[in-house]
Amino acid sequence: MIIRAVLYCHILLISTAVGGNGKTRKDWQDDPKGARCLTGYMTDLQSWVDENGQLTPYVDINAAIDMSNRPSVARTLEQELSGLKSPRPQHIRYMSLARCSLTRVPSVFQLKDNHGRRLADTLEFLTLYGNNFGILDPYIEMYDAELNATDAQELSVSDQSRRRILTTWSAGFHMHPMRTLKELDLRECSIQVLGDYTFQRMPELRKLYLSENYIHFIESYAFDSMKSLKHLDLSKNYAYDENGNLADLVFESNNVFSYLKLESLDFSFTRLGQRNLGIFTGLDKHFKRLSLCYSAIGRLRNGTFNSTSLKVLDVSGNADVICTPGILRGIEKTLEVLYADNVSLKNMEGFMNFTHLKILKLSNNEINTVPANVAKTLADLQILDLDNNRMMSWSNSTFSLMPKLKLLSLKNNNINIISREMYNDIKQLSFLGLSGNFLVCNCHARDMFEVASNNELLFNSTYFKGFGEDTEEPKLAFHSGFKDFNNVIRERRNITTFCEEREACDVEFNHNVSGNYLLLDYADYSSQYRCLQVSEGKSIDLYNVPSCTASNKDMGSMEEQILESWDKYLLLLLPTILLPFLLCVYVFRKNFKYFLITIRNSATLSLINKNDSSDDGTIFHYDVFVSYCNEDREWVLDNLLSHVEKDCNVSVCLHERDFQVGLSILENIVSCMDRSRMIMLIISKRFLLSQWCQFEMHLAQHRLLETRREDLILVLLEEIPRRLRPNTLHYLMLTKTYIVWPQEESERSIFWRRMKKSLVTHKLKSTENVSLA
Secondary structure, three states, X not given: OOOHHHHHHHHHHHHHHOOOOOOOXXXXXXXXXXXXXXOOOHHHOXXXXXXXXXXXXXXXXXXXXXXOOOOOHHHHHHHHHHOOOOOOOOOOOEEXXXXXXXXXXXXXXXXXXXXXXXXXXXXXXXXXXXXXOXXXXXXXXXXXXXXEOOOOEEOOOOHHHHHHHOOHHHHHHHOOOOOOXXXXXXXXXXXXXXXOOOOOOOOOOOEEEOOOOOOXXXXXXXXXXXXXXXXXXXXXXXXXXOOOOEEOOEEOOOOOOOOOOOOEEEOOOOOOOHHHHHHXXXXXXOOOEEEOOOOOOOOOOOOOOOOOOOOEEEOOOOOOOOOOOOOOOOOOOOOOEEEOOOOOOOOOHHHOOOOOOOEEEOOOOOOOOOOHHHHOOOOOOOEEEOOOOOOOOOOOOOHHHOOOOOEEEOOOOOXXXXXXXXXXXXXXXXXXXXXXXXXXXXXXXXXXXXXXXXXXXXXXXXXXXXXXXXXXXXXXXXXXHHHHHHXXXXXXXXXXXXXXXXXXXXXXXXXXXOOOOEEOOHHHHHHHOEEEEOOOOEEEEHHHXXXXXOOOOOOOOHHHHHHHHHHHHHHHHHHHHHHHHHHHHHHOHHHHHHHHHHHHHHHHHHHHOOOOOXXXXXXXXXXXXXXXXXXXXXXXXXXXXXXXXXXXXXXXXXXXXXXXXXXXXXXXXXXXXXXXXXXXXXXXXXXXXXXXXXXXXXXXXXXXXXXXXXXXXXXXXXXXXXXXXXXXXXXXXXXXXXXXXXOOHHHHHHHHXXXXXXXXXXXXXXXXXXXXX
8 A cells, every 4th residue: 555654754854964954055054165156146247136035115016015924925926916906007027035934835826916927927037936846735746655554664665656656746836837037036945856857837037046055966957948047056065974974966967957058057065976077068159158156166177168158157166177288278269257266276387378367366276386388378368366275475577568468466465575677577566465475674665555545645645447338248257257356456554544543653755666557466465575684583563674775776676686686707717617507507596596596594593683693502491493384284293292392302392382372473483493503394385385484494405504404304194296395495304314204103103203213303303412512
């Protein structure tokens, strides 16, 4: 016999497992680290409904009916329609059935208004936001589970049968053709499956919003006959497997979009996985906008978008998604906006000849330079975001090669020296962000700062000069790129305002500097617009650095002096000695450049502790100073300390435990290194991203050169590829023996034996030197 209650309980368990228990999306999953995708949110694209399914004041109340939060929808709606009174024959275009506790779409569209017109013939905008189509009616007439009354055993229910049951929520759409419907909002309705022909009777539907559901399966013909559909939102669909883990969305066929003329697709925060990449091959030249933000898709295939005219693309949060060269080939002439935040991108070689790019967001990657040959081809680029990369100081024209570039953000990179070339390279910008870089004080850094303060005094206000005003209307653009950066510009505050509030930094107009830009981030990060004054070994504000004068403006860095001296003697030396020397320099140019950098760093760092350099007779307070980044703190405290302090009887200096309160970080680093026999660097990829850790590494190298002692120990927590090694680290790894933390538990005893031997040997050598003195 067929037992309805058993089937209902079985379906109820399935629904509960994937979230159909009345909880909202926000109870299940938050967007990673508050990330915001390029496509924004559904309500950014239109004005008739708010994020909670409520009709907005922009809607003509004479053409709208709001049934949200009402029970017994069919009866209440019929009463509402019969009671409508209007001096003119206004038909119903907008309707909200939001949060009505519906378990399926109701059969109400055959109801007529007081002029005898059916809702199915007049509705253009419909929202069913916040209903619960994941909990099914126990009296549904589809049963594939049977109970053997004799043996009391439930027979199996096939996946196909379960899916068919889970598509019954859409029954109300099949009753009457909705020929005028243009936009349908089905957000947060606990939908799990999209069945074949679900929207077949909506021939004019242009925008379909299915975000914040639990969709885990889409049948082959779910969007069949939707010839007018332009925008499809499948974002934030969190499907769970039987173990409660996030699962990939499954398409029954890769041809699910093949017969549509889609212009826009949004998969933000919906797990697609690698196997679904084939669905994009069916998209044609009508297709312009795509968000794959945090969709776990892995690496794209070559030619994925060849058949499209893609203008807007967001691949943020997917590791290695565009790391293969040429992965975006085919859309160089159409792509205008690209968000690729946090995708493990190593370089910018893949953006050659993207001549129509206007916005390029590449924050939170591993880029260290912008090649000039790539920069020259980005002829239309207006906004470039390179925050939280590994960008270093540059010596050749780079950003000035992009004629339309107006906003450049380089926050939290590895820029140390502002050179004259860099200063000239950024003068044409309108907005610049440089906070979080470990700058060394020089007059060019002051001039860079002076330009921004001059422009504020010149305009005498926090002026807003936005982007994108001459492009598509925001409601039609289907992306928030210009809006995102315009908000950053609009919310910035002037240096002068900040200074006036704190009665600090007396900034005056300087006629000797020129440029167009303002600082994007000074008010929020003013403490990071400081630089290292090497002569005194302390950090000061940029406005306290002397400005370049006519006599010293040409001094610059050591490299600049070498180049200028070179010009004077070039003609005399070229015929005899210089030609062979130049050939050697060219062949070994990377080594020569690093030699100059090492000499400069050594000269610079020697000024920090020129009066405190240690000799062999120094009595040390610690045996070893350990330099590590905060992300590796757990390893240091749990693994290193217990072995080093207890097993090796070695006293350790840690910054969080032994730095003296009241001194600056810089003074503490120099002091603790000088009072330690040895220096141990705990190297990891995260170590190389820390400005202070890199400074400690430079200082350790300087100490080696100055004292001529072998008192440096390198510990690698992971293998560091050559492309990720700064020159300082590469030099140390070539000249010093280092030990690598093994991933296998069985090999770690050998690691600790090597560590102990190294520490004890260094300690004994140092003790002998002290006793001999």
